Amino acid sequence: MKVVAVNGSARKKGNTTTLIEAVFVPLRAAGIECELIELAHMDIRGCTACGKCSKEKDGRCYGRKDDGNEVIEKLGTADGIILGSPVYFADVSAEMKAIIDRTGYVARSKREMLARKPGAAVVAVRRAGAMHAFDTMNHFFSIAEMVTVNSSYWNIGIGAAKGDVTGDDEGMRTMTRLGENMAWLLEKLA
Numbered sequence: 001m002k003v004v005a006v007n008g009s010a011r012k013k014g015n016t017t018t019l020i021e022a023v024f025v026p027l028r029a030a031g032i033e034c035e036l037i038e039l040a041h042m043d044i045r046g047c048t049a050c051g052k053c054s055k056e057k058d059g060r061c062y063g064r065k066d067d068g069n070e071v072i073e074k075l076g077t078a079d080g081i082i083l084g085s086p087v088y089f090a091d092v093s094a095e096m097k098a099i100i101d102r103t104g105y106v107a108r109s110k111r112e113m114l115a116r117k118p119g120a121a122v123v124a125v126r127r128a129g130a131m132h133a134f135d136t137m138n139h140f141f142s143i144a145e146m147v148t149v150n151s152s153y154w155n156i157g158i159g160a161a162k163g164d165v166t167g168d169d170e171g172m173r174t175m176t177r178l179g180e181n182m183a184w185l186l187e188k189l190a
C-alpha cells in the first residue's frame with residue numbers, strides 16, 4: 001500500500017512538510033509506503049477548463065504543459081492521499097488549488113481514479129484561516145467520492161517560522177493520530 005502526500009507550500013521542508021512527516025511516522029510503522037511531493041519549485045498552474053480530460057477519460061490533464069500530470073498520475077495510483085497546505089489569505093496556496101482543480105476535473109471524467117480512497121487534509125497556520133483551508137481540501141475529497149480521514153481534532157498545526165509547528169504539542173499529537181487512523185482505514189479497505 002502507498003500513501004502520496006502533496007505539500008502545497010512554497011517552502012520545501014517547512015511547517016507543512018513537518019506536519020506531513022508526522023503523519024507518515026505511524027503509516028510507515030504499519031508498513032505503508034509514503035511519498036511526499038513538494039510543489040515548491042515545481043511548475044504547477046491552474047486549470048484552463050479546456051474540457052479535453054472529459055473527452056479523453058484517460059486520467060490526464062491537457063490544458064497545461066507543466067508538472068501537473070506527474071502529480072495527478074501519482075494521486076491516481078495511490079491507495080491513500082494527504083493534501084497539505086499552509087494558509088495563504090485564509091485558504092490553500094495557489095499551487096494546491098491548481099492541483100485540486102485539475103485533479104478534480106480529471107477524476108470526475110475517470111470516476112474510479114479516486115473514488116473510495118482515503119484522503120486527509122493537513123494545514124499549517126500562523127494565526128487564522130485554517131478552517132477555510134481545511135474545508136477547501138475536504139471539499140475536494142467529498143466531490144471526488146473519497147473517504148475523509150479524521151483525527152482527534154482538526155488536522156491543523158500552528159507555527160509561523162520554519163519548525164515552529166513542532167512546538168504545537170496538540171497539533172503534533174493530532175498528526176500522529178491522523179496517521180494511525182489512516183493506517184487503520186487502509187488496512188480495513190485492503
